[in-house]
Amino acid sequence: MKNTINLIALIISLIILAACSDNSAPVSSAKSKFAEKAKPVVAKEQINYQQKVDQDIRRFRSFFSNKFPNSDLGEFKDGVYAIDPATREQWLEIEEFPPYELAIDEGIEFFETPFTNGKSYADCFENKGESVRQNYPYFDIKSSQVITLELAINQCRESNGEKPLEYGQGELVAISSYMANSSRGLVFDIKVPNEMAYKAYMNGKQFFYSKRGQLNFSCADCHLKIAGSSLRADRLSPAIGHPTGMPVYRSAWGELGSIGHRYRECNKNIRAKPLAYQSEAYRNLEYYQTLMSNGLVVNGPSSRK
Amino acid sequence: MNKIKIGLLVIGLVGSVVWEATPYELIKKAEMIRLKAAEVGFEWSTTSTLIAEAKQAAKDGNYELAEKLAAEAIKQAENSLKQAEFAAVNWQDSEPK
Amino acid sequence: MTVSRRKFFINLGKSAGYLALIASLPQIAWAKWNKKAFAATNLDVAIKEKFGTLAIVDSNEVKLKAPAIAENGAVVPIKVKTDLANVKSISLLVKDNPYPLVTTLHIGPGSLADIQIRIRMGKTSEVIALVEADGKLHRAKQLVKVTIGGCGG
């Protein structure tokens, strides 16, 4: 079963690979060449995956710019408050002295407390972990997988002989909140370095557009198609800018949570069984979503209702 | 007379075995399909609850309810699998053009 | 902001806080927290327990700012401001909360009657601000709608 689906997904990816290019002439010629002599042609023509993704990003952005003509593109970092002036005012009042500031302080302390071996988090990260949030998640060529900031924090711990922290909420999120805060205002510029990265990207994209759960909703159904409209008492936030404000302090939680925590909650809302924290699917989804938010600035952690 | 007694006993035994076997088989089937859906990441959050409830009902001897719950769980698990198959083919339909 | 700067402030806060703790512990005199008023489950009872028979007058001079629709009942930002003279305290009450009295803020010498607080609301209700000044309670009211959800943000 799984294999069949993977196969189908692969075929679709290939179709999209072909269809994504704007330049129609080379595609058809590539197609005919592909039919004649498949392997050598593919190897010769270095596919620029970043370019393909950049096209998706442009399309994604213009969708939201058209849907919300009154919001500046840069404002989408503010989530639903970019499109809802009534709640934006309440939000700005809370952001004046947001409850997550207490967690940032805790995060600094955790971050600076050395491990048993004398090393610390700063030793694991570029620029000692300061102002690096905008580079996450990234595709690690060596291990051929998406590395999120939360995963990197735990990898850092484990490589220093410490037990990994629990994902979702608590100490780990306090640390990543501090790291996000030190990167505020810096622009997300996530890269797609190779074919494997593009596969991870496509996998995340497929997750985003796939309907799931008993309620049969995809991420895109709520946060793209009908973003901005009201579902029960809530206005649905646009998908662009979802990752920029992470981790998020939700009033409903009364504390901070990671993007994975939010994914799990979203899945529960549509009655889909949530996947494990940092599962490959969620990491790929975060990779896709952050790529779609390329060009926006980090403003995490943030508060939401 | 004895033959009739034995006959009744046999019918009773077979009957009870059939009664007992049915909900458990359904539960097993539901569990199997649920796992398949979980493997592709499309399990519904409601299915395992139904299965657990079916198990409890069977344990309590309420086979009728157990069967009903298990059948519902099977339906859900099958639908979640169908959903996965549908998504694999049609997912990009809602992508902005 | 860099780590070192932030760390500096935290350390400053810590050491200063510690000193202050030693210096001011003996003289901390907590006001008598009005248990009866806070435990009252009825608005009028709460006001009576807190203020006895003080007269209540509706006043345009009490500016109560609350959202018309609260984004989340768990965190509702409220502002109260007034130019009335001799303000002793500002109280906030939520009529339909299980315990209507939310807070009483005593305005000391040198302070202005200009406050902000985030409160909790169980459901749609009237929010009442009572400003105690010159032996009277000056009242302002506003209805705040509370909706329940979980799919937004």
Added chain:
Amino acid sequence: MSIKVKVKAKEKDGIVKAKMLIKHPMESGLRKNKEGILIPVHHLKEVKAEYQGVVIFQAEIGVGVAKDPFMAFSFKGTKGELFSVSALDSKGETGITETVIK
């Protein structure tokens, strides 16, 4: 463990705007945990601000105040001077922070 109090105090034209954020669960006693058992009431009772040895603001607080309480008020004060905020909760725990007015 002492209650964590975070304060920002900024002066403009002789008026200091003081904002306070206090870490506290503010359990109302009405909330149930996952097992359906009521979580015992545990809330902040009082917050007090002192400036030049005088109590300039004092809050009596009930369970109707949001989790991690936030309050702000204004007073006449001078840049560079110290200003302290202390907190007391229903379990008798306290916390205090001294801040320099910016």
